[in-house]
Amino acid sequence: MKISEFASRRKKLFSAMKDNSVAILATNKHPVRNNDAEYPFRTDSSFYYLTGLDEPDSIAVFSKKGKKTEFTVFCRPRNPDQEIWTGRRLGTEGVVSKLKANKAYKIDEFVGKLPELLVGSVELYLSLGRDCESNRRVMMTLSKLKQRARSGTQTPQRIHDLDQIVNEMRLIKSPAEQNVMRKAAKIAAKGHIAAMQACKPGMKEFEVQAPLEQVFRENGCECAYTSIVGGGENACILHYVENKARLNNNELLLIDAGAELDYYASDITRTFPTNGKFNAAQKEIYELVLRAQLAAIRNAKPGKRWDAPHKAAVRVLTEGLVALKLLKGKVADLIKNEEYRRFYMHNTGHWLGMDVHDVGNYKPDGKWRVFKPGMVLTVEPGLYIPAKSKGVPKRYWDIGVRIEDDVLITRTGNEILSKDVPKSVAEIEALMAQ
Ligand code: GLY
Ligand code: MN
Ligand code: MN
Numbered sequence: 039m040k041i042s043e044f045a046s047r048r049k050k051l052f053s054a055m056k057d058n059s060v061a062i063l064a065t066n067k068h069p070v071r072n073n074d075a076e077y078p079f080r081t082d083s084s085f086y087y088l089t090g091l092d093e094p095d096s097i098a099v100f101s102k103k104g105k106k107t108e109f110t111v112f113c114r115p116r117n118p119d120q121e122i123w124t125g126r127r128l129g130t131e132g133v134v135s136k137l138k139a140n141k142a143y144k145i146d147e148f149v150g151k152l153p154e155l156l157v158g159s160v161e162l163y164l165s166l167g168r169d170c171e172s173n174r175r176v177m178m179t180l181s182k183l184k185q186r187a188r189s190g191t192q193t194p195q196r197i198h199d200l201d202q203i204v205n206e207m208r209l210i211k212s213p214a215e216q217n218v219m220r221k222a223a224k225i226a227a228k229g230h231i232a233a234m235q236a237c238k239p240g241m242k243e244f245e246v247q248a249p250l251e252q253v254f255r256e257n258g259c260e261c262a263y264t265s266i267v268g269g270g271e272n273a274c275i276l277h278y279v280e281n282k283a284r285l286n287n288n289e290l291l292l293i294d295a296g297a298e299l300d301y302y303a304s305d306i307t308r309t310f311p312t313n314g315k316f317n318a319a320q321k322e323i324y325e326l327v328l329r330a331q332l333a334a335i336r337n338a339k340p341g342k343r344w345d346a347p348h349k350a351a352v353r354v355l356t357e358g359l360v361a362l363k364l365l366k367g368k369v370a371d372l373i374k375n376e377e378y379r380r381f382y383m384h385n386t387g388h389w390l391g392m393d394v395h396d397v398g399n400y401k402p403d404g405k406w407r408v409f410k411p412g413m414v415l416t417v418e419p420g421l422y423i424p425a426k427s428k429g430v431p432k433r434y435w436d437i438g439v440r441i442e443d444d445v446l447i448t449r450t451g452n453e454i455l456s457k458d459v460p461k462s463v464a465e466i467e468a469l470m471a472q
Contacts, residue, residue: 039300043214044090045138047207051088051100052107054203060155061100061163061200064172068094078260083392084165084204086301090137093127095145097172099155100163110155111139112148148172152179162194165201201397208391209398210412215302215391216446219414220455222259222299223444226306227458229253229297233267234460234469239287239312243267246291247281254297262303263394265295269312273438274422276384285312290320292438296394303394305416306456307442314470316463319433323421324463326358327439330419334386335443338417339451343406348386351419355382364423364430381423387416390444409447414455418442 055061065085069077081092089098089111099110116129130142143151156162156179164173183193211219233250247267254261268278269285273292285291289312296305309324311317316324333354334347356378359365364381365372372378389396391414400407420440423430444455460466 039090039214039218041090041136041138043212044088047088048100048107048109050207051203052102054207055100055102055163056161056198057102057104058159059102059161059163060159060194062097062155062172062176063088063100063165063200064097064170065091065094067170081301083301084201084208084397087204087208087392089139091128091133097145097148101155101159103158108140109138110141110143111137112143112145112151115144149175149179152176153183156180156183156194158192159194160192161196161198163198163200163203166197166199167201205397205399208396209389210410211391211414211446212412216412216414218300218302219304219391219444219446220453222262222297222302223304223306223455224458225254225257225259225299226295226297226304227456228257229295230293230306230308230459231469233293233295234308234310234466235472237285237291237310237312237314237470239285239289241285241312243269243272243281243283243285243291246285246293247295250293250295257297257299259297259299262296262298262305266293266307267295268292268438271425271436271438273309274424274436275438276422287313288317290324290437290439292440294440294442301392303390303392303396304444304456305390305394305418305442306444306459307418307420307440308459308461308466309439309441310466310470315467320437320439321463322362323423323434323437324439326355326362327419327421327441328461329358330354331417331441331443334417334419335445335452335454338409338415338445338447340409340411340447340449342409344400344409345406347415347417351386351417352378352382355419355421359421362434364434380427381421382419383422384418384420386419387445390414390416411447411449413447415445415447416442417445 065082068079097112101108111133133139133142229250232253233246236249237246264279267281269291270289272278292309294307330351334351337346337350389398422438423434425435446453460469
């Protein structure tokens with residue numbers, strides 16, 4: 039992402055902030071796995087979106103006094119000894135020269151500088167709902183400053199949720215963001231194709247995961263989330279991540295995996311037979327989910343509301359489940375009473391962006407959001423039929439199917455970013471037969 043993109047985001051943020059205001063945003067902590075071992079650090083998406091800084095122990099301050107705006111960063115200082123152990127740092131100089139901060143200080147100076155950052159502002163923006171050290175420090179400093187009110191000290195009178203502004207901005211992807219997301223989905227698609235080509239009955243789930251993730255890595259990506267690679271009964275566990283069971287002949291394999299490129303996620307699911315050929319029962323369920331997915335995608339376009347794809351998917355799935363005699367009754371009643379939830383217990387999608395479950399209010403002012411160009415969502419209906427499901431013929435047991443694509447809303451309709459992965463029965467079988 040070009041450095042000018044970050045500057046234009048800050049400009050938008052400043053113009054949305056009230057006069058005489060200050061906004062304070064910290065990044066994530068580096069999470070500990072156990073004792074001295076850490077999970078890989080992934081910076082907070084909104085923090086990165088506004089700053090371009092990918093380092094732990096960083097705080098950004100945005101202040102606006104009249105027309106004058108200031109972008110200040112607190113970060114880890116350069117330290118050659120430490121950097122030998124924990125990697126390179128930009129340091130305060132780098133944050134000014136490379137990221138175009140107006141001012142930069144060492145992170146240890148944050149608490150000492152807080153009073154002067156807050157005094158004189160009437161409005162304060164924080165990312166609310168986060169139990170973070172910087173928010174706690176701000177509240178402590180505010181209460182101390184209020185004790186100085188008699189001496190005429192002006193302190194913020196109102197606290198606003200910074201996320202309300204930033205999440206709205208992140209919901210609409212700029213052309214540059216759309217390009218990155220298109221690339222991320224293309225790379226993820228290549229990974230899914232590699233997995234389909236590698237899969238053979240008798241392999242372990244992780245043996246199919248490996249070539250998929252190798253393609254991500256080779257193309258400069260990380261996993262956007264822990265890959266779900268579940269065969270047979272494991273396909274019926276929505277967030278199965280153990281990925282170590284044996285893949286049997288005549289089973290379906292569900293892979294839900296996405297590549298993250300330059301901080302933007304993709305999120306793709308495909309389900310295919312381990313032996314490359316759908317049996318009759320698998321095909322019936324698979325094609326029903328596919329019809330539901332296509333109906334949902336047709337409803338993801340400008341002017342439609344957020345719930346339109348889900349409603350379309352639920353209608354097709356319920357009609358199909360009745361036709362297959364897996365549900366009994368009138369379609370309208372089954373939908374009203376949510377009987378389909380026995381086999382379809384999740385929603386049809388979510389916003390997608392820097393976070394796989396991206397930010398963005400789904401129901402502003404009590405009404406489902408209307409789709410607009412630049413929004414990106416997933417469309418991911420499924421059906422899950424565990425063994426011994428009551429009243430369900432055995433031929434359907436242990437069939438779990440989800441089909442998930444990444445969909446960009448365009449001016450005239452939508453673009454399926456993940457369209458490169460085969461999706462129809464014929465396409466999948468043809469690829470796996472090669
Ligand atoms: N991979 C998580 C999801 O599809 O929402
Ligand atoms: Mn997914
Ligand atoms: Mn998803």
